[in-house]
Amino acid sequence: MPLAKRIIPCLDVDRGRVVKGVKFTGLRGVGDPVELAAYYTAQGADELVLLDVTASVEGRKTMVEVARRVAEEISIPFTVGGGVGSVEDARRLLESGADKVSVNTLAVVKPASIAAISREFGSQSTVVAIDAKRNYTRGNPMLQDEQGREFWPEVYIYSGRKQTGLNAVEWSRRAEELGAGELLVTSIDRDGTGLGYDIPLLKAIAEAVSIPVIASGGASRPEHFLEAFKAGADAALAASMFHYRRYTIREVKDYLRRAGIVVRA
Amino acid sequence: MKIFIAATGVGNIHSLATALRRLGGEPEVTLSLRALREADAIVLPGVGSFSSALRRLEPLRPHLLEAVESGAPTLGICLGYQLFFRESEEGPGRGLELFKGRVVRLPKHVKAPHIGWNTLERVKQTPLTEGVEEGCFVYFLHSYYPVLEEQIAIAETTYGVTFPSIAGKPPAYGVQFHPERSGQVGLRILSNFLGEARR
Numbered sequence: 001m002p003l004a005k006r007i008i009p010c011l012d013v014d015r016g017r018v019v020k021g022v023k024f025t026g027l028r029g030v031g032d033p034v035e036l037a038a039y040y041t042a043q044g045a046d047e048l049v050l051l052d053v054t055a056s057v058e059g060r061k062t063m064v065e066v067a068r069r070v071a072e073e074i075s076i077p078f079t080v081g082g083g084v085g086s087v088e089d090a091r092r093l094l095e096s097g098a099d100k101v102s103v104n105t106l107a108v109v110k111p112a113s114i115a116a117i118s119r120e121f122g123s124q125s126t127v128v129a130i131d132a133k134r135n136y137t138r139g140n141p142m143l144q145d146e147q148g149r150e151f152w153p154e155v156y157i158y159s160g161r162k163q164t165g166l167n168a169v170e171w172s173r174r175a176e177e178l179g180a181g182e183l184l185v186t187s188i189d190r191d192g193t194g195l196g197y198d199i200p201l202l203k204a205i206a207e208a209v210s211i212p213v214i215a216s217g218g219a220s221r222p223e224h225f226l227e228a229f230k231a232g233a234d235a236a237l238a239a240s241m242f243h244y245r246r247y248t249i250r251e252v253k254d255y256l257r258r259a260g261i262v263v264r265a
Numbered sequence: 266m267k268i269f270i271a272a273t274g275v276g277n278i279h280s281l282a283t284a285l286r287r288l289g290g291e292p293e294v295t296l297s298l299r300a301l302r303e304a305d306a307i308v309l310p311g312v313g314s315f316s317s318a319l320r321r322l323e324p325l326r327p328h329l330l331e332a333v334e335s336g337a338p339t340l341g342i343c344l345g346y347q348l349f350f351r352e353s354e355e356g357p358g359r360g361l362e363l364f365k366g367r368v369v370r371l372p373k374h375v376k377a378p379h380i381g382w383n384t385l386e387r388v389k390q391t392p393l394t395e396g397v398e399e400g401c402f403v404y405f406l407h408s409y410y411p412v413l414e415e416q417i418a419i420a421e422t423t424y425g426v427t428f429p430s431i432a433g434k435p436p437a438y439g440v441q442f443h444p445e446r447s448g449q450v451g452l453r454i455l456s457n458f459l460g461e462a463r464r
Binding site: 002003004005006041046047068071072075076077091094095096097098099100120121122123124125181182210211212234235264265 | 275276277278279280283284312313314376377378379380381382383402404405406407408423424443445446447448449451452
């Protein structure tokens with residue numbers, strides 16, 4: 001039996017509470033992170049991602065505490081990301097019980113930090129999160145959207161507020177070279193829309209690198225997971241569709257198993 | 266029951282300590298010789314790198330080997346398991362040589378690290394794997410794996426190559442996955458290990 005494809009619920013945490021944004025704005029509260037983590041573990045989640053969306057330094061201390069409580073509660077792995085600003089931040093989260101840390105803005109602003117974190121804690125604990133948005137107006141078009149229009153995927157940082165001019169596919173390759181052990185690829189265009197993952201983007205990145213890729217942004221139906229896995233993703237993340245109980249993880253897994261994808265029972 | 270968890274590096278030892286505590290053990294993450302001597306069981310966790318972990322263990326090496334030889338139940342997890350071998354492609358350093366073999370990098374044609382849930386295929390039945398079903402999923406997070414030079418495999422896993430995901434020369438056992446992160450199956454293995462230590 002080969003390695004199973006992973007289903008990963010994502011918890012956006014603001015000052016210790018789970019919230020979920022729509023296109024990175026308009027947050028709505030949905031619950032306690034520890035309670036939700038236990039709920040998803042029991043439902044068959046393969047892993048969890050906790051994203052700290054708190055802006056303040058105070059809030060980050062809260063996240064270390066959340067990580068510790070989640071680690072004590074569940075027996076599956078989890079990644080913590082959002083606001084990781086230094087090797088020391090990464091250390092505190094890992095020591096609190098996170099299995100991996102993900103870096104996003106820090107990785108772009110200071111690429112050497114990827115190497116530093118990877119050297120210190122191992123590439124297996126180093127996730128680089130990439131937020132990408134389709135750019136139709138400038139740069140070298142390289143991908144085609146669903147209507148056949150050409151675009152290139154541009155990396156955004158600071159929670160989608162600042163564009164970087166970096167091509168997400170090239171940045172993926174660079175992140176791998178620097179020591180990333182996994183990529184968490186979020187489509188800003190699709191996030192919160194329920195229209196499905198950005199398949200051309202995932203396909204291009206999965207072909208460009210030889211580390212695992214987690215698809216993120218846009219899932220609302222079991223078919224979307226199948227599309228992501230067919231495009232080469234190793235894991236797929238979703239938030240709203242699970243938080244609002246449109247589908248359970250088990251329903252998604254049953255669907256995938258019938259479609260011939262290996263998933264953990 | 267006192268469990269010595271070797272402080273071989275920075276990383277998530279918290280989950281392992283929590284799991285062992287929940288199963289009734291008294292884990293201590295340390296490099297103290299006193300703690301090693303008082304321990305009923307020894308765990309080498311999956312944190313750090315081959316070279317850095319060995320450097321940290323260096324002062325304890327003779328005492329650690331003596332404890333294992335005198336029958337202290339010992340469990341190596343992930344990198345901790347890899348430390349049991351002679352050498353590793355990950356970096357320089359002479360391993361503990363509790364098991365015969367060496368540690369090599371996963372083949373180029375598969376994605377590394379090997380991250381996620383993969384299956385255990387039984388090679389032989391042991392007390393450590395009692396109640397662990399054939400083909401069950403456990404959680405892996407590694408780029409290197411051991412190649413055995415003696416027949417001590419307990420279970421195997423395939424990812425580009427078939428490797429010994431559990432091996433043992435009782436009372437020493439090694440697992441390449443993270444039992445503390447493998448749901449009920451992992452907790453069962455840890456519980457079996459503590460059962461060995463209680464005997």
